[in-house]
């Protein structure tokens with residue numbers, strides 16, 4: 242069978258939970274060998290989308306393929322070829338590291354099980370801890386174990402759901418180095434994250450809010466596509482606070498976001514923004530200069546621009 | 560220092576949580592209602608209308624009158640008139656009748672001659688509680704059974720000692736030792752409790768800990784999950800059986816006249832049936848607490864309506880109907896039949912069929928309820 246160009250190709254994916262639309266006509270194309278970042282605020286539908294991709298949830302609408310297999314009809318095939326790392330640690334905490342890996346190896350019917358498990362332990366630096374119970378591992382080690390487990394059956398596509406949440410920067414860096422190695426060997430990776438530095442390490446990105454795909458493409462394309470102008474204002478902290486207050490609601494200044502000792506002011510109307518920023522900065526005695534908007538500016542802008550969908554309120558217990 | 564506000568915080572939270580956990584709420588109402596109904600209406604310590612077979616080699620007004628006398632006591636109900644001893648034997652073994660009345664060929668003749676003939680009443684005394692009162696009632700029949708028929712020249716027989724002797728023969732458990740009945744039954748009760756509980760938690764635990772999501776993302780099939788989770792508990796069940804059998808033998812000296820091999824084979828079926836129930840619960844329960852509650856909800860009628868604690872035949876029809884659905888009911892008949900009566904395959908085949916039907920039904924529900932997705 243000829244390999245399709247796209248490891249993931251879906252369109253119109255829609256999922257509702259009790260009338261609440263959680264994923265709304267979502268479409269995505271991920272090229273083979275790409276590391277594809279999946280971003281969006283909490284509750285925007287990332288996990289739900291990933292679950293539909295690997296057959297854990299049935300879409301209410303839409304169609305698509307994963308590795309060329311239909312996500313509705315061929316989920317059994319997809320499960321065999323995909324490595325899915327859940328958002329919450331989902332291996333057995335009362336089994337040791339080695340026992341967890343052996344369990345996974347048996348489930349996938351992996352040949353030469355011992356060897357493969359030993360090799361996986363070695364590669365991830367888990368060999369010395371093989372007898373340790375998974376439940377007693379720290380976040381970073383749990384994440385390594387989970388990755389080892391979903392790589393064991395040599396999948397062609399990795400679906401990673403916030404794999405680095407709560408992991409220290411050093412371990413995150415190692416993790417991403419590893420992902421790039423894998424991608425280099427031909428693995429496709431879809432990874433959801435909240436970290437901007439991780440987003441920038443992806444070949445391409447998709448941004449989702451309220452279940453809707455708002456932007457996709459390379460980081461540069463996403464930034465360019467937002468048509469956003471951003472100014473940075475620097476100076477004395479107290480004066481920055483005054484300026485921030487003054488800019489709220491000023492013409493052109495759609496967003497005012499403090500970044501440490503700087504203020505990022507962005508808007509889609511570049512002319513009006515420039516006028517407002519220079520006026521306020523001059524009044525407060527602050528320096529202002531136009532800058533390239535960052536991904537974070539763009540994402541916040543995208544989310545603000547999208548109205549929260551009106552749904553029938555579901556009261557707890559109601 | 561006691562703080563009313565902190566106390567109220569806990570109090571309000573508990574109320575909210577209880578109200579939200581619908582199943583717990585339903586159980587708090589459901590369990591007392593169920594207990595009231597079962598104890599109040601279903602259970603009868605004085606079972607009447609017990610099925611009896613009459614093997615009569617002598618059809619005469621006297622014998623008919625004797626049978627009528629037994630029926631008039633309310634404890635006996637003639638359901639079969641087998642022609643041969645062997646047929647009667649099979650009826651007792653399979654539990655279709657509780658009593659067999661044997662009337663010898665020369666009963667009326669010897670009665671007329673004043674020779675005090677003997678009629679034999681065989682009782683299936685595996686459960687002393689079921690037959691105790693009926694046997695006591697026999698004595699009254701002994702005294703007055705034929706008084707009305709003894710007229711004319713036989714009227715003199717009315718005076719003096721009874722005109723015939725109704726001899727009771729308690730089979731299987733002649734001394735009426737309750738332990739003989741309880742201990743084998745306990746095997747079924749223990750298995751029901753532990754097997755249902757273990758498996759009902761097995762799946763809910765996966766869901767509660769989040770490991771279910773990982774499991775579902777693998778190519779594993781529902782039947783593989785079910786079988787893989789059930790088999791270890793079958794082995795645990797066997798360990799329990801061995802413990803109970805050894806205790807029954809050494810501590811309670813329970814007779815074991817039947818084939819232990821046959822019992823072992825049937826045990827697989829019974830254990831699997833309970834495990835399938837547990838598996839079904841675990842697909843319904845949202846957490847381990849709910850799984851435990853469902854287990855209890857199944858266990859209670861199993862204890863009370865199966866004939867373990869109270870004589871099955873003492874229960875009203877609807878309770879017997881519920882009892883017939885429960886695997887424990889059939890298993891009790893099988894295990895008591897094999898251990899105490901020495902029943903062979905033929906005598907237990909029907910009950911085994913009932914167990915098998917239950918297993919198929921429960922297994923089908925369990926597999927149908929098993930979701931391969933998180934929907």
Ligand SMILES: Nc1ncnc2c1ncn2[C@@H]1O[C@H](COP(=O)(O)OP(=O)(O)O)[C@@H](O)[C@H]1O
Pocket residue numbers: 258263281282283284285286287288289290
């Ligand atoms: N099984 C479910 N039943 C009802 N609502 C759900 C379920 N799973 C997720 N949701 C809701 O769907 C929305 C999207 O959730 P999710 O996909 O987990 O978002 P994300 O991963 O982007 O944080 C949230 O509002 C969440 O509450």
Ligand SMILES: [Mg+2]
Pocket residue numbers: 284287288289328402403
């Ligand atoms: Mg999520």
